[in-house]
Every structure is written in C-alpha cells, then in structure tokens.
Amino acid sequence: MQPHSATGSPTPDDGSTALDHVRNMVSACIQCGTCTGSCPNALEMDLTPRKMWRLVILERLADVMASRTFILCSACYTCTLRCPRGLPLTTAMETLKGIAFTRREARHRNSRLFYEKFMQTVRHHGRLHEMAFMTGYFTAMKNPLTPLRFAPLGMKLMGKGKVEMGFGKSAATHLDALFDKVAEIERAAAAPLEKESHA
Amino acid sequence: MLACWQTCGYFNVFSNNVNKKTKKKHFFWQPFFLLKSELLSAMGRPAFHILVVDDESIIRQSLDAWLGDEEGYRVTMAASGAEALEKIAAAPFHLMLLDIKMPGMDGVTVLEKAKVIQPDLQVLMMTAYATVETAVEAMKIGAMDYLIKPFEPDALIPKVTAVYEAFREAGYRKETVGAIVLATGTTCFDPSVGKNPMGYGVVPNVVTSLAFERMLSGTGPDGGRLLRPSDKQPVKKAAWIQCVGSRDLQSGADFCSTVCCMFALKEAAVAKTVAGDDFQATIIYMDMRTFGKSFERYGQHTESTQGVRLERGRVHSIAPTPGSDDVAIRWTSASGEIHEERFDLVVLSVGQRPNARTASMAERLEVACDGFGFLKTAPFSDTRTGRAGIFAGGTLSGPSDIAESVIRASSAAVNASRTIHRAGGGLADKTAAPKTARDVSWEPPRILAVLCRCDTGTEMDLDLEAWSARLKQDPAVARVVNLDRICTADGWNALTQTDTTDVNRVLVGACRTFAYGKKAHGLTTAFGLDPALIETVAMDHHQGLGGPATVATIMAGISRLKNVSMEKNQGIAIVNRALVVGGGIAGMHAALAIADHGVDITLVEASEGLGGNLSWLHQTIDGTPIAPFLENTISQIEKHPKIEVMTDSRVVGAFGQAGHFFSTIETAGAPTMTVEHGAVILATGGVEAPTDAYGYGTSQAVVTQRELEIRIHENQLNTDGMTSVAMIQCVGSREEPRNYCSRVCCPTALKQALWMKSHSPDLQVYILYRDMMTCGLNEAWYTEARKQGVLFFQYEPNRKPEVSIDANEDMPVTVRLQDPILDAPVKITADLLVLATGIVLHLPETLTLAYGVERDRDGFFQEADSKWRPVEALKAGVFGCGITLSPRSIPEAVATAEAAAGRALAILMGERLPSARVTASVRHSLCTLCLRCIDTCPYGARFLDEAGQRVEVNPAMCQGCGDCATVCPNSASIVEGFSHRSLFGAIDGAMAM
Helix, strand or coil, X not given: CCCEECCCCCCCCHHHHHHHHHHHHHCCCCCCCHHHHHCCCHHHCCCCHHHHHHHHHCCCHHHHHCCCHHHHCCCCXXXXXXXXXXXXXXXXXXXXXXXXXXXXXXXXXXXHHHHHHHHHHHHHHCCCCHHHHXXXXXXXXXXXXXXXXXXXXXXXXXXXCCCCCCCCCCCCCCCHHHHHHHHHHHHHHCHHHXXXXXX | CEEEEEECCEEEEEECCCCCCCCCCCCCCCCCCCCCCCHHHHHCHHHCEEEEECCCHHHHHHHHHHHHHHCCCXXXXXXXXXXXXXXXXXXXXXXXEEECCCCCCCHHHHHHHHHHHCCCCEEEEEECHHHHHHHHHHHHCCCCEEEECCCCHHHHHHHHHHHHHHHHHHHCCCEEECCEEECCCEEECCHHXXXXXXXXXXXXXXXXXXXXXXXXXXXXXXXXXXXXXXXXXXXXXXXEEEEECCCEHHXXXXXXXXXXXXXXXXXXXXXXXXXXXXXXXXXXXXXXXXCCCCHHHHHHHHHHCCCCEEEECCEEEEEECCCCCCEEEEEECCCCCEEEEEECEEEEEECEEXXXXXXXXXXXXXXXXXXXXXXXXXXXXXXXXXXXXXXXXHHHHCCCCHHHHHHHHHHHHHHHHHXXXXXXXXXXXXXXXXXXXXXXXXXXXXXXXXEEECCCCHHHHHHHHHHHHHHHCCCCEEEEEEEECCCCHHHHHHHHCCCCCCCCEEEEEECHHHHCCHHHHHHHHHHCCCHHHEEEEECCHHHCCCCHHHHHHHHHHHHHHHCCCCCCCCCEECCCEEEEECCCHHHHHHHHHHHCCCCEEEEEXXXXXXXXXXXXXXXXXXXXXXXXXXXXXXXXXXXXXXXXXXXXXXXXXXXXXXXXXXXXXXXXXEEEEEEEECEEEECCCEEECCCCHHHECCECCEEEHXXXXXXXXXXXXXXXXXXXXXXXXXXCXXXXXXXXXXXXXXXXXXXXXXXXXXXXXXXXXXXXXXXCCCCHHXXXXXXXXXXXXXXXXXXXXXXXXXXXXXXCCCCCEEEEEEECCCCEEEEEEECEEEECCCEEECCCHHHHHHHCCCECCCCCECCCECCCECCECCCCCEEECHHHCCCCCHHHHHHHHHHHHHHHHHHHCCCEECCCCCCEEECCCCCCCCCHHHHHCCCCCEEECCCCCCEEECCCCCCCCCHHHHHCCCCCEEECCCCHHHHHHHHHHHHCC
16 A cells, blocks of 8 residues: 555556556656657656556556557657657556456556457468458357448458458468467566456 | 876876877767866867878768778768868868879869868878889978888778877976866756656746746847747746756756746746736746745745746646647646646756766766766865765865855865965966056146047048047146057057157046046056046947047046146055954964965954854754864864964954954953954854743743753753654744845754654654755755655645644654645644744844944845855955854855955965955144134044144045045145046046036
8 A cells, every 4th residue: 555645546456566667667657747748649648658657657547547548659769869758658558458458457458459350360370361350359248239340441451452251371370389489478577466467 | 098196295187198099989078177188188089180081982971980980080071172172161171082093183182272271281192102202302392201002901090099199288387386276067957868758848838947047138049038939929827846856866966956937037027027917927846946045035026026927846748739829837846736837948957966077077086976977075074075076066076056165166266275384385477566656746637538439431531530639728737649449459559659759637538438438547557647647438329529528528537637636546555464253164264265365363252252043053954963073173273373263253343444443352251452454254153042932931842953962962862752753844944034044944943853862763743844954965855755754745825824732742843734635624732843043133223333334134144246255245355254143054154254365365364465455644834723623523523633732534444535634724635536627627527618
C-alpha cells in the first residue's frame, strides 16, 4: 500500500509490482509534456502520455490498466526521440501492453486477441495470411456481430484483391523454432514481470 | 608539444619540439596562456599558409595533396605569376613554392615583385635541371632554397617543415609563472548540431538568444529596431523557448545553464520597450529559475507589470506555416491540453556548453574535467582545481551568470596571488610613482591657455584670434596656443609636448568629449603640474566660440586658475589591517585570504565560537562530510599569526573611510576597545527563517530542513521505522514579505531525500515544490533523485498544499494537494514533514549604519553594481561576502569571501590612498571658537581639542560637504580647493560677457 492516493479514484491494487519495471524506465521523467505534444495519437487517447507516466510513477496500476493510451501507441518513436530525458518511452508503452495482456484485462480483450491471432497467423504461414487471420480473430471474439462490423472494409479490400482467399501455402513455412526462441528470450528478460509472450 | 611542471612553487610553461614520430598527422592548437603568441602557435599547421605557383595543374594538385591533405598545412594555388601576385597582395603567406619556367611571367620576376609586396615571404624555387643556374640566381635575390624537378615528397617536406618550425618557434614564448588562472569560459550551445535542431537553421525566423541580443542592439543589423530576419517586418509576437541544450540528456546536458531564465525575462522585457505596447512576449519554460539576488522580484515584475506571458511547458515541435514566414510551435500546457500557436519570431534560449578545447587544455595541465567537460574543482571551492597553483575563473568550472563569474574570477585571482605570496614571491612590480609636481605655490599665476581648433575654416580662425586677444588682456595669461584636433593622436602629442616651463597653470579648451574624458587626467604627468593647476573646459563649437556658454566656461576657468588655493590634501595613510565581521565560513575565508598577504586581521564573531552555519551542517549533496573542512579552516585561523579572533564580540560603532576606519568593539566581560583598520568585510551571514506554517510547532513530526539536518548529523533519525517523508519547498519564500529565492533549499531537499533513500530504499519521499531551483551542476542530483524514486509534485502559490496533523495516527501528517499533471487531488500520509523555510539575513542595523552600507529591498547588502562590483559597497573600503550578499551555498560563499578579500587587498596593499576628495580645515588664527561648525557638522567630524583651545577636523570622517564653511562668521572654516576667491572669481568670470 502506498502512502499516497488520489481521493475519489480507485486505490491501486497490489499487482503494482508488475509496474515497477516500467516505473524504473520513466522515473526520471520531469513531466514536461514533450511526449504528449509529439504524439500523433494523443488526441485519441483517454489519458495523455504525460498523465500515463505520472500514474505509472505514482504506481496507480488500476488507473493505468483502465486506459487505452498504450494500446493506441503506434510505436512511431517520436516521443523517445524528443524526450529531453532520453527515456525509452516507446518501450515503456510496449511493456504496458504486455502487462495488460498478461493480466488478461477485460478492457483490452479485443486488442489482445487481435495481437495474438495476428502473430499466430504469421507463425503458421510465415507471413500475414488475411483470410486465416480474419477467421481466427472472428472465431476468438465469439461475437457473431464482429464480422458484420468489418464487412464493408472486407468487401472493399477484397474488391481490390488485397485479401488472399483460401488456406494454402502454409505447410513449408514453420517458424515455430524462431517463435519459441523469441519467447524464451523475452521470458528471460522479463522474468520478474512474468510476462507471457503475446507473440 | 607543451609541457609544464611545478618546481619550487613555479610553473614552467613552454613549448619544445614536436615529437618526431607523431609529427606527421598532428594538428596543433596551443593553450591560451602563451602570451602574445601568434595565430600560428595558436592554431598550428592549418594556420601555416602556403602558396603553390605552377602552370602545370598536375604539379599543383600533387603538392596540394602532399602539403594540404597529408601534412595539414593550408595550401592555396596559383596557375600563373600574375595570379600569384594578386593573391599575395590580398593576404600574406608564410611560404611560396614557385616554379621558374612559366608562360607569361617567369618565376624570377614573380619573386622580385612578391618580395616588394611581402618582404618577409619565404620562397622555395622549383626548377627543372636545365634552369638550376637561374634558381641559384633567384636565391641571390631572396629565395631561400630550390628543388630540382621532379622531386619526391621526402625531398620537399623536410624543407617545408623547417620553415614551419622556424615560424612556430618564433611565435612561442616561454613564461615562468607562480600560478595559473584559467578563464577560458564556455561556449553557447549550437542547436543545429543536435538531434533536434528546434527549427534552428531550418525554419525561418527561429533565432538563438545570442542572435536576438544583437537584433535588440543599437549597433545590430537593424539599428536596434526589432525586425524579423526573413522579411524585415516588425516583430509583434515572439516566443522564447527555454532549456534549449540545457537540462536535456538527449544532447548530453544533465545540467542547467543557470542564466537562460533570467536573460529570457530580460530580453522579453527589453523587447517590449523596443517594439511597443502591442508587442506580445511569451516565455515557455520548465522551471522559472529566478534563484539569484533580486531575481525573483524581477521575474514577478516582468510578468505582472510588463505583461510578459509565462507558460510552463516544453515545446516539442517547431514548424514553418505555409504561406507565411510565421513560426508555429506546439507544446503541452501545464493543464495538459496541447497548444498550437503562431509567432512572428521564436527565440531559442540556448544554454552554456563547455568549450570543446577545455578537455585538451586540462589534459596538458593535468587537471581534471567532469563528465560534461567542465573543470573539476576541489570540494568547497569553485576556483581551486585539483592541482595546487592552478585556478579557474568564470564559467569554466560550471555554468554561472555574470556576477558569479566575476566573483569566481576575483577569487581565482586572489588564490593565485596567495600561492605566489606563500612561495615568497610578491605581486607584479608597481608602476613607477608619478613624477612629482613642481612646487609653484609661491609663484604668481602664469597661465597657458591651449585652445583646440576643431575644423579648418576662416570663421574658426577668426574666433580663435578673437579669443587670443581677449585672453591676453589678462596679465595672468602668459601665452595662448591654438592646437589642431586634440582628440586625435597627433593633436594629443602636440598638447603633451607643449612647453610649460615658463608657466605654472594650464587651461585647455576643447570639445566636450575631450574635456570630460578620462584622457585629460594624463596631463598632470605631461606638464609636471598639480592637477589643481590644470583646468580643462568644454568649448561648444556648434554654437560658435563666441557663444555665451563657451565664454562663461573659459572665463570661469581662467578665474579659477588665477585664484586656485594650494592647500594640499596628503591623502589617507592606509592602516594595514582589515576588520572581518562574522566568523562563519565566509568570514574565515576572507580573513585567511587577506592574512596570507601579510595584512593583519581582526576577526569579530558575535557567538562564542567560529563556524557559523557549518557547525550544524552534516554533509554536502555529494556526500562530502563538512566537519573536517570546518575544523581545518578553524585551525588555520587559530594558527595564523596575522589573525586575531575576538569571539563574543560586537561592532557597536565605527567611523572613518577607506584606508582608515575606527571601529568600536564590545566584548562580553572585557573593556570596549577601538580597532583601526583600512577596510572592513561584513560576513554576518544568515539563519534559517522561522515559520509557523503547515502546523510547525504543534508536532514533533513537522521539522525544518535545519532540524532534519541536525537529526541526521546527530544520528537521531531512524529511517527504518518510517514509511514516508513529505517535504514542502518555498515555505514563506518567494512571496511577500520574503520575496526572494533562498537558493540552497532545493539542493538541500534533494540531498536529504537522497540520503534517506540511500539508507532505506523503501522509504517514500515526496517533494512538493514550486520551481526546482537546481541550477548549474545540481541539476544532475535532481535527475538522480527522480531515478531513485523520489516523487515530485509541483504546486502553485495560489493553491498551496494543505496539511493536517493527527498525533494519534500511525502516520501523523496528512498532506493534500492538487496534482497539476493528473489534475486530480492527491492525499499523502507521512511520518515526517520537512519544511524548507529558506534563509533570513542577519545583518544588524548598527553595522550598516556604522559603515554606511545600504540594503536592498530584502535587506541584503547592496552591492555597488550587481554585475561588475558584486562584493563591494558603494562606500569605498566596505565589502560584503557570503550570505550577507544573498543566500548561497558553501563554495559560493567561499568564492565571495575570496573575492571580497581580493578587492580589500587592492586598498590594503597600498601605503596611501590618493586624495580621494576634499576635506575641510580650520584657519586657527581666524577662529573665534564660536563652535557653530561643531554643531553644524552632520558627520561629527569636528571636535574641540583636549585643551579646549582649537577646533580640529578628523579628515577620515569629514565628507567635504562645506556646511562648516557656510556657517563660519569669520571664514576660518574652509574647504580645500574651494576658497572664496576661487569660487567668486569663477562666478565673476562666468558673468563677464
């Protein structure tokens, strides 16, 4: 339990040890807001990156996890480039995604499934196979309305020949060894985090 | 290369020959202390300029490759004799390689002509075998040598090297010195080289602060009008972006440049006065660091009165606006929203950077640099390097402002002088005493009138003739001389060589600039006359020499000279002793610095022991313990034969002037005594400000920084039993009535937070601040504290934290505040609350009255000039140091102490102070002892002698106001140099139209 709290907001839960790694990354932050100003997605975010770091420093894991900010990070690295403290902000955002997926946060279920299925397709096919990915994602979502929501986009893409139909070409491109190795490296690097590979 | 070492207290600084092995690819630059060395020595081979003259391009190219690319010389080519001569005429060369057989003009002719243009040019002839005889002939007319074509580099290079070496050695000078002062300074950050150029050099109308200073200047590109560079349109809206190249780890600067906040405020304020009321100035800053003396008030005044807008934030993108020359900048405001705004002009407040050459200079001198490239200094000193006898002044040892640089410079100078004194040396030779003036007091006045002829023309000549005739009517005027343009060198020579053996007074009539210029003082030596016998008057040439103003001044001057009284003021004999008031670290260091020069010191301390604030301070922010430093200083004081320490003592009154003060000192349990001294240094220091804010005094859990320091010092702080500590900065500081920054509290908070974190890493430390004033190299500790997990909360003075204390709780202190980043209320519970209350001055009224010291608005010692005379009072002979000037850290206090000592020594090392001003005296034969003068004198300088028979004047106290002369019914009281006859004569003269 931290001796500080924001009155009127939910108090942080004890899972905040997971956050320590990120907290160390950004502890030297001086809250100048350069990251927020630089971020092309900041307008879409419910919390600006600066607020996000402030919450991380204050160890408010629940508030952090409730936010979509780190999901919206498109890893453009502008904030990392401009941060006057030279902090690894993009990596910190990425790590937050990892924490959210590890904790299987309900709020980030869609994103987690999207990432998982995407990487699964790559693992099986050696590249992104649109049809396999779509099928996997929609099945995992367990919501019959999801495909309908994406239908207009799907039609458009198909019309332009951007979606490859069928399920072929997968046999010879197993990347299991590579993926396993990456997972092993990541486990070793993030051992204290117990972060599962979202790959 | 260069070597230096120390023998018997002396450094030998000299050059020896180049190491033969490394010679080939070595570029030289030389350190700065080689006096008068030429550019060549300073820059090495790139400054050695060679001209290659040959009509064959292949030869030119290969010579360029050998000499330029391989050897590093500066090589210029000429394809013909004519071109070569043109180039020699344009700029001098060191060496010319000259082909003999060329179309057009042959080599020998070129040699002849070149020698006319540049006689000292070294020439190496290049010749085919067939023309060797010609080459020999060429040597007879001035070529130094020849080479037979074709030749290999091995044949050419040694010859060139020999010429280069000869030049280089001629440029060196060997100096044996007792100490070295380094003041090579810093450079301005160049934004264009970094990862993020902030639009500089990319977006039009983005300028650096240095360029902006030029734009504001009357001698600048637009004559002082504020026009933007791209289209020369008036600037109506400008933004300053702070921390460009400072506090920026991306560009390797984990330090604060210290000066940028203040110069941005100044530039914005000045720009407003230059560009008019509709000018909008915005400063976008991270922390407004108004940490220096009176800076806080200046900052507030700039914002509230002059309307400069201050925005907390950091600009992240600077872009051109399509279709105009405006600059668009974006930043995140304190409240979190993103601002985008267009400005006519954007000024980048660029910081200070260590000079790139500092590192190699330091290496040669075997002194250390820190990670940024600033010179490392010894603990508790800003000027002593790690090597005895080498000192640093100015910004070399860390970013500083003008006043601080001047203080460090004085400190470095006095330390250098001490080093030499300790080794038995002395200061530089004194200049020869000025030629004694002729004694003409018993001669009747014979005046030489010198009138300056400003322009040629008959009108002028007629005027001057009329004046000659008019002046000669006066029998006291012996001669009248007209000289052309005294303000020029020729005119000045003519004036100083004017024969004055037949006269005993001189009147010089010249234009205003000359008459009131400093140069006129030099005439005393030239004429061998007392300054009182030389009068310079201003002639107004614009209104004609017959104009009433000129007539009045010249005639008044003549009358004054005729009636000048010759009472001599012998000046003040200087008492070779200094009084230092205050036995804190500043007072002690001032005393030591002066005493090391053989001057006696009386050190007066009000408490029972020496040490001041250092007696309760535990350690510095970098962990250096303070006690050994204090003990060492005290033991030096006690052992010093020239220092007399008076504890439990107070100065209760004083009178006198620079060179001779009389101070009355009261000591507990001892008779009052009077000390005579030549200068006084006030170092009475300050104490932590008292407070009753935030529940202080109601609970053991609320302490001040000083109390925390004492607990740490006395091992009474058990951090193991604590969960959380909160610190509030700026308690009662930076707002009325204590509207100044105490400068030490932010670093102290970091120091204590880091100490606690190092003892129990799990302890949570919160620092609630307004602006973190971690200037200079302290910024790195701010970064470190954040890395260690200290939590920082910024608050605004209109929304201060709220504290409630409940002694029954486990953690008795609860602090509530609004976090500006999250815009959410935050509640902190803590075991301990530490208040940074700042410093209040301890400068008793009796002292300021006794020595005529003025105070600034906050009560601190008012210096004569905030930038250039930062440790002296307006009244000569009175100095201040340490916290008496303004709050400061230990090294800064020591620097001011040494600076004040240096300035005091400038007085104390002399024997007499020249007659600085006029004083009154009494003609006893006329005095009727009515005693009106004694009653009248506002300075109490007059008294009746012991026998009660004579009125005496204490020249040390007399201010020469003349009140006594006006009340004396018998004209027995006179002020030297202002006799009745002289004054009335001048008035009569002025009225004689």
